[in-house]
Amino acid sequence: MPAKKGWVLRKVGASDTKPFTTQREAIEDARKHLTSAPGQIVIHNADGNIRDVEFYKLPKIQSPPRSGRFKARKIERAVTSIIFDPRFSLTN
Amino acid sequence: MAKPYVRSKDVFINCPFDSSYKPIFNAIVFAVCELGFRARCALEIDDAGDTRLDKITRIIGECKYGIHDISATELNPVIHLPRFNMPLELGLFLGCKRYGSPSQRSKSLLILDREPYRYRNFISDVSGQDIHTHGADPNRAIMEVRNWLASKGGILPGGATIQKHYARFVTMLPAMCQAFALDSHELTFTDLSWVINKWLISAR
Numbered sequence: 001m002p003a004k005k006g007w008v009l010r011k012v013g014a015s016d017t018k019p020f021t022t023q024r025e026a027i028e029d030a031r032k033h034l035t036s037a038p039g040q041i042v043i044h045n046a047d048g049n050i051r052d053v054e055f056y057k058l059p060k061i062q063s064p065p066r067s068g069r070f071k072a073r074k075i076e077r078a079v080t081s082i083i084f085d086p087r088f089s090l091t092n
Numbered sequence: 093m094a095k096p097y098v099r100s101k102d103v104f105i106n107c108p109f110d111s112s113y114k115p116i117f118n119a120i121v122f123a124v125c126e127l128g129f130r131a132r133c134a135l136e137i138d139d140a141g142d143t144r145l146d147k148i149t150r151i152i153g154e155c156k157y158g159i160h161d162i163s164a165t166e167l168n169p170v171i172h173l174p175r176f177n178m179p180l181e182l183g184l185f186l187g188c189k190r191y192g193s194p195s196q197r198s199k200s201l202l203i204l205d206r207e208p209y210r211y212r213n214f215i216s217d218v219s220g221q222d223i224h225t226h227g228a229d230p231n232r233a234i235m236e237v238r239n240w241l242a243s244k245g246g247i248l249p250g251g252a253t254i255q256k257h258y259a260r261f262v263t264m265l266p267a268m269c270q271a272f273a274l275d276s277h278e279l280t281f282t283d284l285s286w287v288i289n290k291w292l293i294s295a296r
Contacts, residue, residue, distance in 0.1 A: 012295055038249070040293070040296070042293060042294055050293065050294070053293050057247060058128075058249065058296075059126075059127060059128020059129075059246065059248060059249075060128055061125060061126075061128065061289055061292045061293055062101050062125070062128065062129060062130040062289075063130070063289060064130065064131075064282055064285035064286055064289055065102075065130060065132055065136055065282075065285075066136060066282060067282070068280060068282035068283040068285070068286050069280065069282075069283060070272055070283060070286070072286060072290070074271075074272075075283075075286045075287055075290050076290045076294075077271075078268050078271030078272065079268055079287060079290040079291050079294055079295075080290075080294050081271070082264050082267045082268045082271075083264070083291070083294050083295045085267070087267075088260075088263065088264050088267070
């Protein structure tokens, strides 16, 4: 994810990592964490929108068959803001 | 009507759409999506083109898999008749399997009911199909859907993992809906599918 200085890895329920200078470095570090356990890497653009998703030992999530009333980007932003909201921390 | 192309990831969900059934419906949609499949149902139809039956037939034709919940087949206390839409759509799906092209014949279905063997009282001809019970419990419905789709091949998340994710999703859903000034009960099927899609991509 983009950060104030560079790029960070953000995991639900955990603190951000130290910032990486480039997005490529951040992605490569994230991949190292997913060599054995199932998981996924969500890669964001500089504007915070999701650019790509890599699935590891997990099925790819399919897109719904058609568009809804709301733009997918708007739903994405709403969902992302809630997922990282401290009120919904995994420790709560 | 053009021959439908059967999509190997599409799952037709044939179930009641009333509010009392919503917790089970949402749980089934969530499980289907987390397992890497695409949930389809009659609720995705919103244009005024073809007849409703034409649209349902098209969706059924496009889905390799079908989940048919016949638990709402019971007498309406006011009109003293049961609702026949679910058994009708189950029949259409079975008809594709029986009389369709080779790809239609490869369809697979799961039939869900509230209690074991209740179906024998009103649709005994489906004996011999894959009929399971969810006991009106969303977590059991998730487990049944997971175990059935896992039997189709591939490495899929476990039922307990999906149940845990679904519980977290349900906790967050009202807050996510606030962004659209909606109550979570006002989400359409397509909206819900997109929220689940984005949640699964970002939160699991």
